[in-house]
Amino acid sequence: MGEVINGAEKKYFIKWFLEKYELQNRxxxxxxxxxxxxxxxxxxxxFIDNFKNLPKxxxxxxxCVQMTPFKFYKNRRxxxxxxxxxxxxxxxPHEDIYIGLFFKDRSVSPEYAAVLETNPQEEAKETDALVSLQAELILDQAVKIYRLSKLYEQIDRALDARDKEQFLKLTNELKQIEELG
Incomplete structure (x- = not known):
């Protein structure tokens, strides 16, 4: 999870929430x-919005909403x-507790947004996807650099051999690679 929300902020939010809203389950x-x-x-x-695959x-x-009044999930029970x-x-008391609250206007509540955290399972997936994307970009760049290096060598050989046809073919290929970025 990105930013750590301290206990005082959570306590303030819970008190604000209980003063402002009436729960379906007392x-x-x-x-x-x-x-x-x-x-x-x-x-x-x-406090989370996405509660999939969490232990508790x-x-x-x-x-003010039409949702189940109360549910407690622990290890798929x-x-x-x-x-x-x-x-x-x-x-x-040593176990993490993930709480999802359903109330009117929760999506625009600054108080709720101040304590809202992301699901660590989803955050891990996003991090894995980002790392995978970065690795793919690095690999693409390495392949491009290697291809350009080989192309320059072939162009040099075509020049040395005074092979105009091969030189034109290779320089056109070089232009296409450079245009793609």
Whole structure:
């Protein structure tokens, strides 16, 4: 994840969120208050939009949206029991917790944007794709440099041999390569 969001920022956001929105599941509000009251757990909390392939995820919805009120995912197991989520968080405070919140205007909320992080699984895929693209560009450049080097050698040989036809053919090929960039 790019920028690290500290516990104080997360605590402020949770308090703002609970003051502004009414949750579909009242126990979920209690769980968020518990999380906000524990600095160690807050450091392990990550607010995310894309929650695929994560080990421990909580999804919470407000009354102003039509989504499931509460879901807790851990290692491909799913429950809507807030107490099970609480017990897991309480018993495993060293584990990261990814929270997805669904509320009206979340896509334009500066408060939410301030604590929103990217899914580390997606970030890793993006990094892998970027590294792969960079490697491909470097390889393409190396092939081009090698091809130009060989072409210059052939042009020199054509000049030495006074082979006008070969010289024209090779210089046209050189122009085409240079035009492609």
């Amino acid at each position: 126990e979920a509000e209690w769980l968020l208050q518990y999380i906000a009251s524990n600095d160690h757990i807050l450091e392990r909390v990550h 995820t909580i999804l919470i919805s407000t009354k 799913v429950t809507s029991d807030v107490e099970k989520a609480f017990l897991d968080i309480h018993n495993n």
